[in-house]
Amino acid sequence: AAGVIQSPRHLIKEKRETATLKCYPIPRHDTVYWYQQGPGQDPQFLISFYEKMQSDKGSIPDRFSAQQFSDYHSELNMSSLELGDSALYFCASSFSGGSYEQYFGPGTRLTVT
Amino acid sequence: GIQVEQSPPDLILQEGANSTLRCNFSDSVNNLQWFHQNPWGQLINLFYIPSGTKQNGRLSATTVATERYSLLYISSSQTTDSGVYFCAVPIGAGGTSYGKLTFGQGTILTVHP
Numbered sequence: 479a480a481g482v483i484q485s486p487r488h489l490i491k492e493k494r495e496t497a498t499l500k501c502y503p504i505p506r507h508d509t510v511y512w513y514q515q516g517p518g519q520d521p522q523f524l525i526s527f528y529e530k531m532q533s534d535k536g537s538i539p540d541r542f543s544a545q546q547f548s549d550y551h552s553e554l555n556m557s558s559l560e561l562g563d564s565a566l567y568f569c570a571s572s573f574s575g576g577s578y579e580q581y582f583g584p585g586t587r588l589t590v591t
Numbered sequence: 592g593i594q595v596e597q598s599p600p601d602l603i604l605q606e607g608a609n610s611t612l613r614c615n616f617s618d619s620v621n622n623l624q625w626f627h628q629n630p631w632g633q634l635i636n637l638f639y640i641p642s643g644t645k646q647n648g649r650l651s652a653t654t655v656a657t658e659r660y661s662l663l664y665i666s667s668s669q670t671t672d673s674g675v676y677f678c679a680v681p682i683g684a685g686g687t688s689y690g691k692l693t694f695g696q697g698t699i700l701t702v703h704p
Contacts, residue, residue: 533690570692
């Protein structure tokens with residue numbers, strides 16, 4: 479079965495640079511979530527989209543923005559990167575017409591140097 | 592918001608042993624998921640179990656929603672079971688089935704050969 483696809487899997491950036499993370503949800507899934515997991519931490523919710531509209535927002539820095547496109551893929555844009563942004567970024571998707579179970583992608587490991 | 596607590600925080604087993612992981616939550620839920628985060632960081636869906644009992648091979652899970660806890664059982668543990676086990680529930684008002692997940696702090700499981 480198709481899973482959530484994230485790219486890139488690994489990303490190394492320097493401070494103050496910009497990064498773009500991409501997420502391709504499971505086909506037919508209409509909701510996308512982004513989570514951030516710092517070292518030794520549990521995943522923390524950043525932002526979500528339902529049918530291409532932002533549906534909820536967590537503790538996402540103003541330097542971060544995201545959107546969901548007409549093909550349902552989503553991108554998380556991160557600017558003015560800081561050392562503290564180094565983390566594992568997960569995208570998850572779910573289908574509102576089903577159980578709402580969230581399926582997670584493999585994650586993008588971002589390292590800011 | 593809803594609080595999620597997992598116990599024990601750490602668990603060390605010999606291969607072949609059985610274990611029980613617990614997840615307590617502070618409000619009623621209609622959605623609960625268990626995940627295994629492997630040493631490579633991937634979050635693997637184990638169970639979607641808002642209530643009742645489910646089994647998948649050596650793993651099984653039980654959620655008693657009225658008493659606000661869920662249990663994950665691992666039998667005949669293998670070294671590949673090592674990693675972090677998370678439970679997660681929707682953050683929204685009591686009884687919400689969908690939306691951003693809040694995770695417990697996780698149980699770190701180490702299985703020695």
